[in-house]
Amino acid sequence: MTVDEVVSIRGKPGKDLGGPKADPVTTEVIRQGLNAGADQMKVALRRAAFSPVIYEMIDFACGIYDTDVRMLAQARSLPSFLGTLGFCIEAAVKASGGEAQLEPGDVLWSTDGYANGSHPQDAVVVVPVFLDDTLVGYSVIKAHHLDIGAKEMYCTDTTDNFQEGVIFPGVKLYRSGVLQRDLYRTILANSRLPQALSGDLNAQLAAARMGASSLLTLIEKYGVEQYERSLERMFDAGEAIVRRYLEDVPDGRYIAKCALDSDGLTDDMVEFDVAVEIEGSDVVVDFSDSASEQAGPINCPLPTTVSTARMAILALLGGNEMPNEGHFRPIEVRARPGTLFFPRPPAPIFLYGWPSDQAVEGILQAISAVTPARARAASGGDLCGISLWGNRDDGSLWACAMDQPVGHGAKDGADGGSPLIIISCSGIRNSPAEVVEARYPVIVERCELAPDSGGAGRFRGGLGTDVEYRLLRDSYMTAIVERTKTPPEGLFGGGSGRPNRLEVRLPDGSVVSYSKVTRLALPAESVVAIQTGGGGGYGPAAERDREAVFDDVGEGYVSESEARRLYPQAF
């Protein structure tokens, strides 16, 4: 394979419209209007959605784009979707015949995982926006649907992408405002949960149309010319903000060392590197030497590779803004076909989010290592998600899914703090014990901080949690708990936190641990125990304040024996 094959992707450039620059006031007003429009899509989708995965876990992304498919605004939702929607639009438009074939009232629908950068469940609706008969932009939503016909509702062991869900490759669900009923019936007929799919899809359509109408209102209000000029200025402003942050990062090439526990099929670790090159205010995130395409479903299609890089950079260096295409311009992403981060069909991609999460964690660590003032040591690094299901006495199905916050790393001047959901899935929340018990035949035996699980250091890593679910009925479990083999590392001499762990304690007393498992049968009275990782420490343990050490012991964050071992200077 030659270097020539490496693809390079950046935020799209500005256009020279000639004439005067837009004024900064109108630009700001339009920027706010676009952001508000995207946020309203989010509100509308959450309000009308049927499934908790949308309204509770916020597993979706809503965005507004211009005709050049430059991102105008994306609502704050699942961070790992940040900046993927443009790829979804381009692919769907191309597949359905190209821009010239679009008509007012058309709605495109796609579950093509390679085009959208996701498993097929993350289905995309694109609404082309027309002012009279002229295309002026796109409103787009990607949202996770519970089932669109994969071999299991959630899979950890697929071997090609045809097992992962029905592929609708950018098709017109509406033509000139008319629903294509045959197509709609086909979509529903392929789902185990047609009612949820139809409820969620209708919510997605309504919210995407609302985004389209917000965009139209803005354009009508300010006129096409002023609107277009303002976009250019808005992109430039976004770009300038990110460049300001990047300038403060020392130039150099930094390697993010990442690892996954397995590919889902075997128990072998998959290790890969991502290079981060900083020069002035430009950054290259280079996935081209990561690892080869894998046999199991941990391949990450290109659009998500791009969003992985964008999200990681902006989480640390984005000024906590609502980004637009301009924010992406200083970030170049490189990837090589046939690799983990640029797989080719029919390689399985169901767990595409997990390599992405590890790359995010790795990139954040690589940059943190050279920016001590804006640095944070590693976190547990995974959602530690399990789903449980089974049948009630009347034969009806019950099913639930739980994700866990993990310990987070220490930073300059502060310990790791409360456990959090990993940054790439930020916005997801854990499931309250009282809600779980009210709905499912499960007792939550504990959910508490695990003393001694955070990495030692001048600033201590945040603690992981110990969570135990006791099953009251025979049940099945599918689980993905990553990073059980590699502990979250400290920074600048800080110690590591404990790694994640999933174990099942069977009623006969035997204990088995897992990382990824699909449809594991568990008898009643089994206990599923999840130990989430602790954050890494920051700075050498020898430099920790005596007061802070005693405080940790007093609060029960660190046991006295461990404190004596790790911080002898305090005693």
Add this chain to the structure above:
Amino acid sequence: MATRLGVDVGGTFTDLIFYDDVSGCVDVAKRPSTPAAPEQAISSVVGETLSSRQLASCEFFLHGTTVGINALLERQGARVALLTTRGFRDVLEIRRGDREAVYDYLWNAPPPLVPRRLRIPITERIRVDGRVERPLVIDEVRQAAEMLVADNVECVAIVFLNSYANPEHELAALRILRESGLEVDVALSHLVTGEFHEYERTATTVVDAYIRPHLVHYLRRLRRDLNESGFKGSCLVTRSGGGSMTFEEAEERTFETIMSGPVAGAIGAAEVCRDLGVTSAISADVGGTSFDCCLIREGQPQLKYEGTVAGLPLQTPWIDVRSIGAGGGSVAFFDEGGLLRVGPRSAGAVPGPACYGRGGVEPTVTDAAATLGWLAFGELAGGVTLDVEAARRAVALLGEKLGLGIDETALGILRIVSASMAGAIRSVTLEQGEDPREATLVAFGGAGPMFCGLLARELGILRMVIPNHAGNFSAWGLLGQDIARSAARTCIAPLDSSGLLAANRVFGDLAQRLQDRESNGMGEQTMEAGLDLRYAGQEYTLTIDVPLDSGSFSASHDEVHSGFNRAYRAAFGHTLDEEVELTTVRATSRTPLPRRRQSHSVSTVASAWKQRSVDAYSFATAGRRSFTLLHRSSLSPGVRIAGPAIVAEETATTYIDVGIELETHSSGALFLIDTRGA
């Protein structure tokens, strides 16, 4: 018939309003707030505004306070201990795992209000159906009591898992703590909220305990001060969910006062809507530091049952007032990308906007308005003299950075801040399936009447109302509140006849508990019932009112079901075929205060006000022109005036651009109509 006094304490100003029921006269006044000891500003504004005869004639003191919320925001509350179910010691610290700043890798949650060493796990367990899974281990509670006494904790919270389904362990633990000699206040989660979701219930119970000593001392000091000045009536404080409660009751249910400040304006606006027959409205309260808006339908502000404050969820009725950091004091600046931004940072009361002449140099929204001639006269509220030159200097300096002229910069500041206010209004209306263009904008607060035309234009709203006493309107809103109490308990069941029967039994318990609370002999109580319902499988619930007959539900489950379907259709545009599930039962009791009269006059008429003209900037015609300057007290009912005009009153200024028509209602409220069309 009752003469009453309202005092609303905000971040920047303390507002007073006095209503004399005999003469129908109203006095208003405003003083800078004294955040360190809010009762000082109250005492001085009361002392300087009211005679001792007026104060002695007053039957009710109604109060909106930020003491609770400030104790929380500034982390100045009590030393609280928390007893939890073993295995769940860290619920308060683990939270739900989410971030306030979604994309910020460096974000940390604020430290928990109760440190881990004071969170004491107790062996016990109640199942979701109320069965005892593991009995309470009494010795562990005794040991906890000893430790807490020795540790001098000021307040204790007890939160056991599933206690809403069976409170016996929380009650037993309280008994044992008392037997063991613990004397401080104890907050029991099943009494504080009674709703499921252990983190949210724990946070609410802990907040109650955390602000309790602070608020109790404050309310007692305030009542003592008022009594010493000659006030002999009842003291009431506004609840987050609307209505008021006596100071005595507020001492027991402190968490219900947390949003006491911002809700009074929304409640006052709702009353104005009922009086004027406005069916759909948005209240827009623009103060010094924040913009608060609320959707009002059929004369009622929208209510929700969970709010968030200082990053903590609270399970309590909550008037759905949305706040953003945009107000008269919001500071304008150029960001790193070269765009003009406004807020959320505020210049506050000190140093305040540049035009206050108190040393502020950064340009604020108020400075922009002063620059454009919108604050056309020299005196501002609270004894501040307007320094227009200082405002112009601050605005000019900002403009130079980007080559914009003074007026252009000032205009930009106002356009940007109104765009963010409009964004907040859009989201609050949209979430309820309401089109803002159909609504009337009710604008008040020190800067509300100045902004309403701009804001209406931005949203496509054609009708606006500026209520009486616009600058002190939140205090006015306090005066009209009934005494209200509420309680809730989670009760998960299918919505069928037996589920509704179970809910009715729970309602009976809750109603009894509300009636048992001290009623102060103020009049007839009426009871209201509500049920949280959802389609089975969903998480979000809608609260549906249930009619009562002799204290019991008088609707069948079919009627409740169709009521839910109607509400669901109104909110989401469709209904589902799923089963409907009950989750929570709600009871509210109300004791009306005597009604105020509708019409009233302002007693402090501006002396010798002469109509004149001022030069000010018109948005509609994009240039400076002559505006008629009027005093509000000179406008007689029925009078119609076409803009451009500026209407001044004691504590606010109404800006009426070209194309907007003013009509004075018989009540004194100003109607503004945008005649240019949407």
